[in-house]
Amino acid sequence: MAFIELKDITFAYDEGENVLSGFNLLIEEGECVFVRGDNGSGKSTLFRILTGISYPASGIYKFDGEEINKKYLKDNRNSKLFHKRVGYLFQNPDIMLFSNTVFDDVAFGPRQIGLGDKEVLARTEDILKTFDIEELRDKAPYHLSGGQKKKVALAAVFALNPEVILLDEPLAGLDKKGRGWLVEFLKEVKSSGKTLIIATHSDEIEAELDGRVCEL
Secondary structure, three states: OOOEEEEEEEEEOOOOOEEEEEEEEEEOOOOEEEEEOOOOOOHHHHHHHHOOOOOOOEEEEEEOOEEOOHHHHHOHHHHHHHHHHEEEEOOOHHHOOOOOOHHHHHHHHHHHOOOOHHHHHHHHHHHHHHOOOHHHOOOOHHHOOHHHHHHHHHHHHHOOOOOEEEEEOOOOOOOHHHHHHHHHHHHHHHHOOOEEEEEOOOHHHHHHOOOEEEEO
16 A cells, blocks of 8 residues: 555546546555656645645545545544644745744644644754754745845754655755755755655755655
8 A cells, every 4th residue: 555645536626627637546655756747737736635625526635544535634633643643834925824933833733733832842943953044033934135045945844743744846946055955954854754745846855855756
């Protein structure tokens, strides 16, 4: 049984033309999968389905043997557990940063899953240190540079220590130094056994991370 299984997935927006039609995908635990496709091919839609933001019109999505659908995620306990295990870095980090400070954005996830104040503080401080953004902790996210925003958004994802990380064009908007840092970081993440699903147009990241390509 695959860790992630999509079977005959069909999806359309507002009764328009199908973005995904009869789509199938199997991903094993610890795999690195690159999702390729032209703009409008369905990469972001696929990620929305994988993270439970959107639901297919037909087909089955199973995560670790459990079918993920509206009924399953309507249960608060199921939803918290699932969203702790699956992290999603949006292409535009502004979507993910909405608190008054960097600290609160990184602490948001741990607070949502019900961790105590001491554990939230310890985990957030540890993540800020890991991502070398301690000096940003009290800054407002909208005052940050594009590269800093992406780093903070990624820190917020990893604050929950997810098993699966989806990254939508993670190198977009980063300078050479930022791209180098992120690629090295993802190599470490992959070697730790995490499952990586990366939507990208970049040959650079594919060359550095040994993975399988899925074309949409």
